[in-house]
Amino acid sequence: MDCVIRIEALSHIYSRGTPFEKVAIEDINLEIYKGQMVGLIGHTGSGKSTFIQHLNGLLAPTTGRIFYEGADIFASKTATRDVRFKVGLVFQYPEYQLFEETVYRDIAFGPKNMKLSEAEVDERVREAAQFVGIPEELFEKSPLELSGGQKRRIAIAGVIAMRPGVLILDEPTAGLDPSGCEGILQNIVDYRRKTGSTVILVTHSMDDAARIAERIIVFADGRVAMDGAPEAVFSRADELLAMGLDVPAPTSIAKALRQKGLSLPDAIYTLDQLRDAVLALAGGGGETC
Amino acid sequence: MSAIIKTEGLHYTYPGDEIETLSGIDIEIEEGSFAVILGHNGSGKSTLAKLFNAILLPTSGKVTVSGIDTADEARILDVRRTIGMVFQNPDNQIVANVVEDDVAFAPENLGVPSAEIRERVDDALRRVGMYDYRMHAPHLLSGGQKQRVAIAGVLAMNPRCVVLDEPTAMLDPVGRREVIETVTRLCRENGMTVVLITHHMSECVGADRLIVMSEGRIIADGAPREIFPHAGRLKEEGLAVPATTELLYTLREAGLDLPLDALTVEECADVIAQKLL
Numbered sequence: 010m011d012c013v014i015r016i017e018a019l020s021h022i023y024s025r026g027t028p029f030e031k032v033a034i035e036d037i038n039l040e041i042y043k044g045q046m047v048g049l050i051g052h053t054g055s056g057k058s059t060f061i062q063h064l065n066g067l068l069a070p071t072t073g074r075i076f077y078e079g080a081d082i083f084a085s086k087t088a089t090r091d092v093r094f095k096v097g098l099v100f101q102y103p104e105y106q107l108f109e110e111t112v113y114r115d116i117a118f119g120p121k122n123m124k125l126s127e128a129e130v131d132e133r134v135r136e137a138a139q140f141v142g143i144p145e146e147l148f149e150k151s152p153l154e155l156s157g158g159q160k161r162r163i164a165i166a167g168v169i170a171m172r173p174g175v176l177i178l179d180e181p182t183a184g185l186d187p188s189g190c191e192g193i194l195q196n197i198v199d200y201r202r203k204t205g206s207t208v209i210l211v212t213h214s215m216d217d218a219a220r221i222a223e224r225i226i227v228f229a230d231g232r233v234a235m236d237g238a239p240e241a242v243f244s245r246a247d248e249l250l251a252m253g254l255d256v257p258a259p260t261s262i263a264k265a266l267r268q269k270g271l272s273l274p275d276a277i278y279t280l281d282q283l284r285d286a287v288l289a290l291a292g293g294g295g296e297t298c
Numbered sequence: 299m300s301a302i303i304k305t306e307g308l309h310y311t312y313p314g315d316e317i318e319t320l321s322g323i324d325i326e327i328e329e330g331s332f333a334v335i336l337g338h339n340g341s342g343k344s345t346l347a348k349l350f351n352a353i354l355l356p357t358s359g360k361v362t363v364s365g366i367d368t369a370d371e372a373r374i375l376d377v378r379r380t381i382g383m384v385f386q387n388p389d390n391q392i393v394a395n396v397v398e399d400d401v402a403f404a405p406e407n408l409g410v411p412s413a414e415i416r417e418r419v420d421d422a423l424r425r426v427g428m429y430d431y432r433m434h435a436p437h438l439l440s441g442g443q444k445q446r447v448a449i450a451g452v453l454a455m456n457p458r459c460v461v462l463d464e465p466t467a468m469l470d471p472v473g474r475r476e477v478i479e480t481v482t483r484l485c486r487e488n489g490m491t492v493v494l495i496t497h498h499m500s501e502c503v504g505a506d507r508l509i510v511m512s513e514g515r516i517i518a519d520g521a522p523r524e525i526f527p528h529a530g531r532l533k534e535e536g537l538a539v540p541a542t543t544e545l546l547y548t549l550r551e552a553g554l555d556l557p558l559d560a561l562t563v564e565e566c567a568d569v570i571a572q573k574l575l
Contacts, residue, residue, distance in 0.1 A: 052472060053441045053442070053469065053470045053473060054440055101468075156339060156340050157339050157340075158339055184386065184464065184467040184468070184497075185339060185497070186337075186338040186497050186536055186537065187497060187499075187536065187537055187538035188338060188537070189339055189536075190497075213469070213470045213471060213474075216541070253470060253471065253472035254471055254472075255471035257541075258500070258540070258541030258542070258563075259541060259545070261563050262541065262542065262545060262563050262566055262567060265564060265566075265567035266567045266571060268567075269568070269571035270571065270575060271570070271571060271574060271575070280541060280548065283545060284545060284548045284549060284552070287554075287570060287574070288549070288554070290574050291554055291573070
């Protein structure tokens with residue numbers, strides 16, 4: 010697989026040389042591959058947010074380097090500026106950053122800054138709005154009139170409209186109700202399938218990570234503690250709990266079922282897998298009882 | 299049991315809005331109980347919470363707190379002392395540079411004598427398990443710790459009821475557990491009334507009562523064991539059920555005869571194991 014972002018020996022120290030000096034991340038080495046859907050998890054203060062702010066040049070490393078498609082993103086000011094369009098970052102609660110008078114203008118803000126033609130901007134706004142399910146009827150409304158879930162989608166559309174090669178979302182479902190969460194997760198899955206973009210989803214929800222990510226990276230105390238497929242990561246339940254994290258609910262239920270003597274397969278981290286595994290047992294064992 | 303909060307024919311419309319946010323709410327929250335309010339975004343949950351302690355006043359109808367009408371301006375402080383509020387974002391609720399100063403903020407404003415403030419602050423911090431952090435700077439604490447400091451700040455007013463509006467939305471799994479364990483303990487051991495607004499179904503499992511809201515009305519009200527089995531209905535309302543109920547529901551749809559009221563992981567595993575072993 011092609012590597013889109015390579016992170017080499019990245020460390021970041023806040024307030025260096027003061028009494029408040031704090032090592033936020035230390036010696037991170039990672040390769041993010043093109044088209045990958047990555048779930049990034051870690052307790053509060055584990056360094057996730059510091060880490061992702063380096064990927065589009067918002068924070069400069071204290072030591073270490075970051076390469077986007079082979080080029081050092083801190084090689085020059087132009088390189089750092091360019092990477093902001095290539096790596097789109099959606100912050101937590103992005104709806105608080107909406108500021109334009111209309112939905113259309115808010116989504117258009119990013120592509121306009123890229124000095125694209127008006128026609129090109131227009132095409133991108135419509136495309137991005139479609140990805141997040143914002144109908145064109147809402148384009149002339151003020152973002153402030155819309156619901157929390159809609160505002161969140163508009164903020165995401167504003168980043169998608171820059172057509173970034175890598176889309177990073179920091180807790181995109183925080184504070185939304187279950188159907189709002191479901192809608193946004195589905196938008197993300199569809200967006201990635203249609204565009205082939207790389208997506209990094211930062212989340213506190215193990216269930217969301219388990220459902221949509223193909224690779225899970227776990228941060229703990231500023232370092233990468235685990236990195237692998239969901240089944241590999243979530244099979245290490247005790248370690249995750251010790252790090253202040255959790256396992257997906259289906260994994261906990263499967264564990265309790267095994268303790269009661271049911272022979273379930275090892276890798277269970279979604280409800281569908283658990284249901285199928287239980288039904289397989291019921292089908293096989295049901296008649297003999 | 300007596301009601302600490304009572305609403306009668308409560309309607310609320312935000313100034314300038316044409317559509318009502320709350321359309322006829324009649325509930326009683328029993329003193330000492332643990333109630334959870336569920337509902338999709340925009341269902342009116344947070345508005346209702348703000349009416350409980352007179353941040354908002356009814357457009358029509360009435361809210362009483364321990365018998366005091368919240369619209370009675372002369373008694374507004376009594377209402378606010380009785381019902382403490384905790385909000386979603388801990389960073390917006392912390393005002394001081396030292397944890398114990400932050401917790402002392404409200405009683406200082408109430409004019410409580412300083413010896414008593416000392417006692418209340420220490421007691422509140424112990425009750426949320428943050429006493430050892432009393433001299434720390436709040437901004438260096440974790441999200442769960444900050445939220446517990448915010449709860450301590452409310453407890454220092456000696457309220458009889460705490461209303462928490464999505465207090466865990468911004469927290470990681472440990473922070474979430476800390477907050478839920480803290481409020482559960484306050485209710486069960488100290489007899490504090492707890493009203494928790496949340497989207498996290500797993501946080502409802504230990505509550506006495508679930509109140510489900512939709513479009514400004516109450517559409518279901520009962521014990522979690524009575525409400526969650528109606529999984530299909532809740533999903534129509536844009537809500538979810540705990541993973542345990544969801545699993546039992548899908549297994550039933552696939553033809554396994556299982557009860558839907560096994561809420562904890564242990565209970566859920568039990569009923570499945572009984573069926574299959």
